[in-house]
Amino acid sequence: MKKKNPTSIIGSRTARSDALAKVCGTEKFVADYMYDGMLHVAVIRSPVPHGELQGSNRRELEAMPGVVAVLFAEDIPGKNCIPVVLSDMPCLATGNVLYVGEPVGLIGAETPEAARKACAAARLDIRPLPAITDPEKSRDENAPKLYGDENVFTHLVMRSGDVQTAFQKASVIVEGTYRTPYQEHAYLEPQGMIATPEGDGAMKVTGSMQCPFYVQDAVAQVLGLPLAKVRIVQSTTGGAFGGKEDVPSFVATQAALVAHATGRSARLIYSREEDITTTSKRHPAVLHYRTAADKKGNLLAVEADYILDGGAYTTLSPVVLWRSIVHSVGPYRCPNIKVDARAVATNRVPCGAFRGFGSPQVLFAVESQMDRLADELGIEPAEFRRRNLLKSGDKTSTGQVLKDSVGSHQTLENALSAAGKAPEKKVSSSKRAGRGISTIFYGVGLGAGGEHLARTGATVQILRDGSAVFSVGTTEMGQGMRTALGQIVAEALGIPFERVQMTATDTSRVPDSGPTVASRATTMSGNALLSACKPIRETLFAVAAPLLNTTTDKLKLTQGQIESPSKTIPLQDVIDECFQRRENLAAEGWYRVEGTTFDKSTGQGDAYVTYAWSTNVVDIEVDTETGVVEVKRIFAAHDVGRAVNVSGVEGQIEGGSVQGMGYALMEDILSEDGVIRNPQFSTYIIPTAVDTPEIKPVIVEVPFEGGPFGAKGFGEQPLMGIAPAIANAISDAVGVRINELPLTPERVFAALNQKNKNED
Amino acid sequence: MKISFTLNGKPISRDVAPDKRLIDFLREDLGLIGTKEGCGKGECGSCTVLMDGEAVCSCLLLCAQVQGRHITTIEGVQSGNELHPVQQAFIETGAVQCGFCTPGFVMSSAALLEKNPEPNEDEIRRAVAGNLCRCTGYSKIVKGIRIAGKRMREKS
Numbered sequence A: 001m002k003k004k005n006p007t008s009i010i011g012s013r014t015a016r017s018d019a020l021a022k023v024c025g026t027e028k029f030v031a032d033y034m035y036d037g038m039l040h041v042a043v044i045r046s047p048v049p050h051g052e053l054q055g056s057n058r059r060e061l062e063a064m065p066g067v068v069a070v071l072f073a074e075d076i077p078g079k080n081c082i083p084v085v086l087s088d089m090p091c092l093a094t095g096n097v098l099y100v101g102e103p104v105g106l107i108g109a110e111t112p113e114a115a116r117k118a119c120a121a122a123r124l125d126i127r128p129l130p131a132i133t134d135p136e137k138s139r140d141e142n143a144p145k146l147y148g149d150e151n152v153f154t155h156l157v158m159r160s161g162d163v164q165t166a167f168q169k170a171s172v173i174v175e176g177t178y179r180t181p182y183q184e185h186a187y188l189e190p191q192g193m194i195a196t197p198e199g200d201g202a203m204k205v206t207g208s209m210q211c212p213f214y215v216q217d218a219v220a221q222v223l224g225l226p227l228a229k230v231r232i233v234q235s236t237t238g239g240a241f242g243g244k245e246d247v248p249s250f251v252a253t254q255a256a257l258v259a260h261a262t263g264r265s266a267r268l269i270y271s272r273e274e275d276i277t278t279t280s281k282r283h284p285a286v287l288h289y290r291t292a293a294d295k296k297g298n299l300l301a302v303e304a305d306y307i308l309d310g311g312a313y314t315t316l317s318p319v320v321l322w323r324s325i326v327h328s329v330g331p332y333r334c335p336n337i338k339v340d341a342r343a344v345a346t347n348r349v350p351c352g353a354f355r356g357f358g359s360p361q362v363l364f365a366v367e368s369q370m371d372r373l374a375d376e377l378g379i380e381p382a383e384f385r386r387r388n389l390l391k392s393g394d395k396t397s398t399g400q401v402l403k404d405s406v407g408s409h410q411t412l413e414n415a416l417s418a419a420g421k422a423p424e425k426k427v428s429s430s431k432r433a434g435r436g437i438s439t440i441f442y443g444v445g446l447g448a449g450g451e452h453l454a455r456t457g458a459t460v461q462i463l464r465d466g467s468a469v470f471s472v473g474t475t476e477m478g479q480g481m482r483t484a485l486g487q488i489v490a491e492a493l494g495i496p497f498e499r500v501q502m503t504a505t506d507t508s509r510v511p512d513s514g515p516t517v518a519s520r521a522t523t524m525s526g527n528a529l530l531s532a533c534k535p536i537r538e539t540l541f542a543v544a545a546p547l548l549n550t551t552t553d554k555l556k557l558t559q560g561q562i563e564s565p566s567k568t569i570p571l572q573d574v575i576d577e578c579f580q581r582r583e584n585l586a587a588e589g590w591y592r593v594e595g596t597t598f599d600k601s602t603g604q605g606d607a608y609v610t611y612a613w614s615t616n617v618v619d620i621e622v623d624t625e626t627g628v629v630e631v632k633r634i635f636a637a638h639d640v641g642r643a644v645n646v647s648g649v650e651g652q653i654e655g656g657s658v659q660g661m662g663y664a665l666m667e668d669i670l671s672e673d674g675v676i677r678n679p680q681f682s683t684y685i686i687p688t689a690v691d692t693p694e695i696k697p698v699i700v701e702v703p704f705e706g707g708p709f710g711a712k713g714f715g716e717q718p719l720m721g722i723a724p725a726i727a728n729a730i731s732d733a734v735g736v737r738i739n740e741l742p743l744t745p746e747r748v749f750a751a752l753n754q755k756n757k758n759e760d
Numbered sequence B: 001m002k003i004s005f006t007l008n009g010k011p012i013s014r015d016v017a018p019d020k021r022l023i024d025f026l027r028e029d030l031g032l033i034g035t036k037e038g039c040g041k042g043e044c045g046s047c048t049v050l051m052d053g054e055a056v057c058s059c060l061l062l063c064a065q066v067q068g069r070h071i072t073t074i075e076g077v078q079s080g081n082e083l084h085p086v087q088q089a090f091i092e093t094g095a096v097q098c099g100f101c102t103p104g105f106v107m108s109s110a111a112l113l114e115k116n117p118e119p120n121e122d123e124i125r126r127a128v129a130g131n132l133c134r135c136t137g138y139s140k141i142v143k144g145i146r147i148a149g150k151r152m153r154e155k156s
């Protein structure tokens, strides 16, 4: 392990570089930009889950006051498709509509009110068709066919060993069906974009997003423009969590079509209701699991068959499914595996990326099964995990041999010791306390499922006064990338953090750097920045060496100076000298990930370059009279490789844990016949400050050689293990096991009733 | 109609449609963009401003309702160049991530500390229960309010 340098900015609690503007309210989000002559866009959407489009009252809408443009599929100048993984989703529906809220037309108007009014006046002629609104019926023989012959977007498998024999030999087998709901991202800033036509027929789009290069691709295709004529600039983004991975491509094309048709700036800001009803969510899942162990407590076999509800179009489902299957056995040694995973089509809103990306669903099942096995075996849940948890040198369920940065056992032991003694079971006459645990892992980066995108660029430049500016192709959406990257550049160049500036992420500044997803931004862009800093450091050293009467290999760059064994020189003097000599202190960096493999026929291979690890210990209280579960404490241990910014890491752990708690206890989209019934924060309940427990982040640092200063991405992981830990804690407290999320008071109460009945 | 009220300590008088929402008047007519709209329905608190010292949702108020009142927005919460103690503490504790909710939290917290300079944990959490934050998990926000309260007490 590298020695920690006490003066290093890496591993500090440096305050975020954007905090001041944000506390003052001066930071500009997309809705804060107003342009003269700007048009306002509204989207005409399908009111039915499935039907054949036959016409509209277009002429009437065009004649409405304030309306400048009315656009339908036939008005699209380029390709009518939103490129994601496949290209099955149109920008504006043509032929059939496949879900409630599917975009059909666009209004561009002088005021938001005029746009909204015209939108409300839109009449679509649609011949209704039978719809699939229950994912469990999607593969029924007589179900309407939405995708292929079977309504299956993707079917993935994982096979190893011999499951059948293993089950025959097993001492204990547990089996269960688990259900998990939609989860809405509920980022506080709704989706929004502003498109502005520029000279030479180019289009600039500014807005809230995770993946500017996806947006660029979509806008170019829909407008029929070369990529070179489409420039995407990210505005400060008010939370994303995966919800601004693919969806901004839709929003941007909607705004850009109006801008293109009218030659005027066009702005589109979704209302909260529009955002909740029409944009992606976490895939609901139905999971059947059979798990076996021998009598010594060794995991023998996992057999699983599950579906994710992909909704009406594939969007990101194939890659979400891929991540989910890689995580579907959990972080354990298991010699015999048979998993079948399918993303199925329904006439519901397309599901997509959400922190964890298909893994929270399978981990809920896996970690519930682990506790049930432990229970059957009479082994403590923590001890059962200890026996089976992967360590360095072990093989994962995909057959990957783990090498460095395997902090699994440290997270387990550190979380347990932070948690201390479990609370007394009996709290009051009606309340019972319980403790639950989960151990999980997270494949860092895109992995083999997205290897073609696993590259990123950066530029760095030292300016005359010794300050530095850098650009990357990944995005800040609240997670703290900008600050962490600023620290990395400051450390690499010996420049004070306050004098390092990141430019807004902009497709015209760096080459296509792939998406900001999969917890990859800090590691990928961090590595690209280090590669850009390398030639700059070499130049500084080459210039400094003669000034210090030594050779470059003897030099060290520390904060503000270059040192030889005998002398030092202020960095600024070297920079001055460089400018004097017309040396180049700007450079581009590039980083790509190599070495992941995956065999689709067996689900075996080196799925990810490395993994993050985590253990959650959760203490709860259950009120047996009401079924209300109160989370008292969460001890969340995460192996992050190296914490570049301690405060930022804690913030990710705290925020992710609370999102995980919402998923576990309260968040549920009510969808009836494909219509979302609770598209407000008063009915889609997310945790508030009064619902949140004490959270104790436990940072484990087992450095990852491939990451900047040893860091590895982990931002999604804090959400992923909370739900099973809470379910396990409920079982510990009151002896009922609930296999369906969320664990609402109604479900807990019903389970308690059932248990009492059974005992009578 | 003409409305007159005090905005961030200064009198203001403007012609506005009486049914214009206060948030739109602030943001669109006056360019005070620090007040954010997260839901438009009084459910998220991003649009919180102070009316006569009380935290209120500016998305639910119509301009006619602020006639003669004192309104403070995030732009008016500092004194001169000095940040409000809550703003300062939020920077230090790491209470800010995406920052979209932050102005609303600053306003609700400022209102709390004005009325109750020594709130306990429970009172802090209840005072900001109408403000949603999806990023932070609230720990560092609550800590920031506690620190700000302490500093304000020490100062006065």
Ligand code: FES
Binding pocket: B036, B037, B038, B039, B040, B041, B042, B043, B044, B045, B046, B047, B048, B057, B058, B059, B060
């Ligand atoms: S915007 Fe006013 S409460 Fe959400």
Ligand code: FES
Binding pocket: A188, A238, A239, A478, B095, B096, B097, B098, B099, B100, B101, B102, B132, B133, B134, B135, B136
């Ligand atoms: S910091 Fe993002 S919603 Fe609070």
